[in-house]
Amino acid sequence: MRNKWMPFIYIFAILLIGAAFIDLPYYVMKPGDAHELKPIVEVAGGDKDAGTLMLTTIKMGEANYLSYALAKVRDYEEIIPIEEVRSPHENNEEYNIRQQYLMQNSQQNAIIVAFDAAKKPYSFRYEGVYVLNVFPGMPAEGVLKAGDRIVAIDGKEFKSSQMFTDYIQTKKPGEKVTITFMRNQEKMEKRIALKQFKGNQEKTGIGIGLADQKKLISKPKVTLKAEDIGGPSAGLMFSLEIYNQLVKEDVAKGRKIAGTGTIAPDGTVGRIGGIAQKVVAADRAGAEIFLAPDDKISPELKKQVPGIVSNYEEAVRTAKDIGTKMKIVPVHTFDEALNYLLTRK
Template sequence: MRRRWLTFAYLFLLLLVGAAFIDLPYYVMKPGDAHPLKPMIEVEGGDKDDGTLMMTTIRMGEANYISYLIASIRDEEEIRPVEEVRSPHESNEEYNVRQEYLMDNSQQDAITVAFDAADKPYTFHYQGIYVLNVFPNMPADGELVAGDRITAIDGKRFESSKQFIDYVQSRKAGEKITVSFVREGKEREKAIQLKSFANNAGKPGLGISLADHKELVSRPEVKLKADAIGGPSAGLMFSLEIYNQLVEEDIAKGRKVAGTGTIDAEGNVGRIGGIAQKVVAAHKAGAEVFLAPADEISPEMRKKLPGIQSNYEEAVEAAKALRTEMKVVPVHTFKEALDYLLSE
C-alpha cells in the first residue's frame, strides 16, 4: 500500500514539474514595481528635488499550466491570449527586440517633449534602418535578424526609411542587392535577392518590417539607465523627470507621484497595457498620485472588444478595489500632467 502511494506521489510530482515547463498560448501579467526615476535618469547639471517621480512596471511571461491556474484565481493577475501581446509571425526574440526599440524611441520622444517645454536645444543624427521583424520564407530570412541596423544598400546611404523603401522598390524582383548592416557592433554585408510581394502590389522587397533609427544629441546631455525595461509605457514619466531636472522648481512638490502612458514627440499621452497591475505597484510603493492616460475608445474598438474601458476608467476601478487613498488623475498630454502637478 505504501509503495502504491509513493508511486502515486512520484507521478504527481512528475506531472507538476512537467506542467511548469509546458507553455500555453497565453501570457500572464502581474504587478511589477514602481521605480523612482532619479537614479535612472541623469541630466547633466540637472536639479535633484525632494519629490519623487516613479515609473510603474508589470511582470509578464508566457503562461504554463501552473501560472495559468494561479493567475485565474488571483485578482491582481491577468491572463492575455498570445495574439494580444505579439503578432502571429513574431518570435519571442523579435518581440523582445521590438520592445527594446519602442523603449529607445520612447526615451527620445520623452527628451524631445521635455526639452521643448524647457526651451532647450537638441538635434537628431540619422543612423540607418532598424530591423524589427524578418518574415519567414522571405528573401531576408536567414540573412538578417531582428535588431540589425541597415546602414546602406549597394553602397548608398539614406536619410529616411522612405528613401530606403523607394530605392529597393525601384529595383526588379530577382535582382540581388548588397545590404550593409551592423550586428552586435560589427559591420557586415550580405547579397540578398529581391522578391515581389503580392500583398504589396507586386513590388519587390526583402521581407522585413523596419523603423528609422535616429540618435538624439541634446545640450545638456541626458543619460537614461533603463536597459532592463522594455516597451514605450514609461514615456510620460520619463518626460516629466527630465523636465523636472531641467528646471529649478520641484514639479512633484515633495510628493510621491507615479504614472504610466506612452508619449509622442508632440506630447500626447497614449494608452498602455496592464494598467490595473501598475496601479497595484504604485499603491504598494506609497504613491500619493497616479497619472493615467485618458485615452478615447473608438467605436471600432468598442465593437471589437465589448466592455473595453479607457486606461483611466480601469485605473479608477483598480484603485477602488485596493481602497487606496492614492489619487488617480486622467491626462491627455504632457502639458496637462505638468499643469496638474504644478497647480495642486
Template sequence: MKRKKRIRILILVVIILVAPCFYFMPFYISKPGMAKELEPIIEVEDGYTEEGSFMLTTVRMGRANIYSYLIAKFSPYQEIYPIDQIRSEDETEEEYMVRQLHLMDSSKINAIEVAYRKAGLPVNYEYKGVYVLHVVPGMPAEKKLEPADRIFEVDGNDFHTSSEFMDYISQKSTGEELVLTFERKSKVYQTSLKLDQFNDGENKGKVGIGIGLVDDKELIVEPHVTVNSKEIGGPSAGFMFSLEIYNQLMKEDLTKGYNIAGTGTISSNGEVGEIGGIHQKVIAADKAGAEIFLAPNQNGAKDSNYRVALKTAKDIKTDMKIIPVDNFDGAVSYLENLKPKK
C-alpha cells in the same frame, strides 16, 4: 526492493508535478509588476535634484504554463491573453522582444523631445540607418538578417532614413542583387541577397527583401541626458520619462516632496496615450508607496485608463490620489499648482 519502489514513485510524482512548469500554453499572463523611481534611471547632465520622486510602473508579462494559467483564472488582478493578441501571426518570441525594446527606445526619444522643447531647449536628430524589427519567413532576408540588426549601407551607398532605403529598393526588379552592410552586436557584416516578390495580401506584387523596419535615429540635445531603461520594454513609461527629464532641467521641483507614479505613452507633440494593464499598475504603485497616480484620461472616454484606475483604487482601498492627464502640458500645470508636502 520496497525502498527502491518508493524512490521510483517519488521521482515519478516529482516529474508529474514539475513537467507542467515547462509546458507552455498559447496564452500570455500579465500581473502587477513594480513601481520604480526614475531619478536613478535618468540623468540630465548638471540637472536639478528633487525632494520627492517620479516613478514608472510596469506589469509582468510571460508565457502561461498550466499552473500560472490556473492561478490567473482565479485572480482578479491577473489577465490571460491569447498569443495572437500579443504577437502577430508570424512574429517569433525574439522579434516580439526586439519590438518591445524598440518601442521603449521610441518612447525615450519622444520623452526627451517633449521635455527639452517645453524647457525651451533645441532638439536635433542624427539618423544612423534602419533598424530591423521583423524578418518575413520565406523572403530573401530570412537566415541572413536578424531582428535588431542596423542596416546603414546598400550597394556601398550610405542612407539615413527608412524612406531612402525603401525608395532605393523600389527602383529594383525581382532577381536583382543587393549588398547590405549592417551592424549586429557591435560587429559589422555584409550580405548579398536577391530581391523577391511578397506573397502576402498587403504587399503582394511588391518587390523587397522581407523585413519590417524603422528609422534608427539618435537625439542630440544639450545638456546631455542618459536613460538607462535596460530590459524594460514597451512604450508605456514614456510619459513618466518626460516628467522626470523636465524636472531635472528646471529649477522648480515638480514633485513638491510627493512620491508620484503614473503611466502612459507620450507622442512627440506631448499627448499622453492609453496603455494596457492600468489596474495592475495602480496596484504596483500603491505597494511602492506612491501618493499620487497620473493616468491617461483619453479626453474623458467612458472606458479610459483614468476611470479604470479610479475603480481599482477604490477596490484596493488605497489613499493614493488618481489624477487624469491628457497631455504633458496639463500634467505640468497640475504639478506646478500642487501644494508642497508638509
C-alpha cells in the same frame, strides 16, 4: 503504505515540473514594480529634488500550465492570447526587441517634450534602418536578425526608411542587393536576392519589418538606464523626470508620484496596456498620486471591444477595488500633467 503511494507522488511531481516548462499560446500579465526615476534618468548637471517620480511596470511572460492555472485564481493576473501580444510571424525574441525599440523611441519623445517645455536645444542624427522582425520564407531569413541596423544598400546611405523602401522597389524579383548592417557594434555585409511578397505580386523586398533609427543629441546630455524595461508606456513619466532635472523647481513637491502613459513628440499622452496592474504596483510602492491617460474611446473601438473603458476609468475602478488612498489623476497631455503637479499641494 508510504511505499504504495510513492510512485504516484513521483508521477505527480514529474507532471508538475513538466507543467512549468510547457508553453501555451498565451501570455500572463501581472503587477510589476514602481521604479524611482532618479537613478534611471540622468541629465548632465541637472537638479535632483526631494520629490519622487516613479514609472510603473507590468510583468509579462509566456504562459505554461502552472502559471496559467495560478493566473486563473489570483487577483490582477490576466491571461492574454498570444496573437494579442505578438505580431504575425513575430517570435518571442523579436517581440522583446520590438519592445526595446518602442522604449528607445519613447525615451526620445520624452526628451523632445521635456526639452521643448524647458526651451533647451536638441538635434537628430539618422543612423539607418532598424530591423524589427524577419518574415519566414523571405530572403532576409537566416541573414538578418531583429535588432540589426541597416546602414547602406549597394553602398548607398539613406535618410529615412521610406527612401530605403523606395530604392528596393526599383529592383525586380531575383535581383541581388548588397546589405551593409551593424550587429552588436560589428559591421557586416551580405548579398541578398529580392523576392515578391506572397499575396502581393506588386511588392518586392527582402522580407523585414523596419523602422527609422535616429539618435537624439541634446544639450545638456540625457542618459537613461532602462535596459531591463520594454515598451513605450513610461514616456510620460520619463518626460516629467527629465523636465524636473532641467529646471530648479521640484515638480513632485516632495511627494511620491507614479504614473504611466505613452508620450508623443507633441506632448500627447496615450493609452497603455496593464493599467490595473500598474495601479496595484504604484499602491504597493506607497505612491500618493497616480497619473493615468484619459484616452478617448472611439465608437469603432467600442464596437470591436464591448465594455472597453479609458485607462483613467479602469484605474479609478482598480483603486476603489484595492481600497487605496492614492489619488488617480486623468491626463491628456504633458502640459496638463505638469500643471496639475505644480499647482496642487
